[in-house]
Amino acid sequence: MTQRKRHEPIVPSFHDKGDELPFHQWGQLEEGHNVIVQRDGGTLLTGxxxxxxxxxxxxxxxxxxxxxxxxxxxxxxxxxxxPSGKPESATGEPG
Known part of the structure; x- marks a missing residue:
């Protein structure tokens, strides 16, 4: 078993992280877009x-x-x- 460093973020295996979206481009976000979010260096959240x-x-x-x-x-x-590519849900179903 590989040990993680204490503050190393976990990137869910069902997403490629993709390109960072700076704040001034958040207007491009629309309902249904998949995103990965990290607040203040914390855990990565997907949704x-x-x-x-x-x-x-x-x-x-x-x-x-x-x-x-x-x-x-x-x-x-x-x-x-x-996320880049076509992400899948945690169950493996297309997102």
Whole structure:
């Protein structure tokens, strides 16, 4: 078994991380887009965009695995990636 370093992020195996989406481009996010989000260097969260504000300063994500819905704010030191390729859900079904 391979040991992870304590703060090494876990990238879900069912996504390629893809390109980082800077805050000034969050307006491109639309309902149904798959995203990977990391807040303040924490755990990577994967899910699907539910909605966003008109100015794109906040967007909401339904987290994979039935973990609920979270609001993502620009001022939190948040990094957002749009997965490359055609991601699949955690169950292996096309996303």
């Amino acid at each position: 699907v965009v539910d909605d966003r504000t008109h100015d794109a300063s906040v967007f909401w994500v339904w987290l994979d695995g039935g973990r609920g819905r979270v609001a993502i704010y620009a001022q939190e030191g948040t990094t957002v990636w749009v």
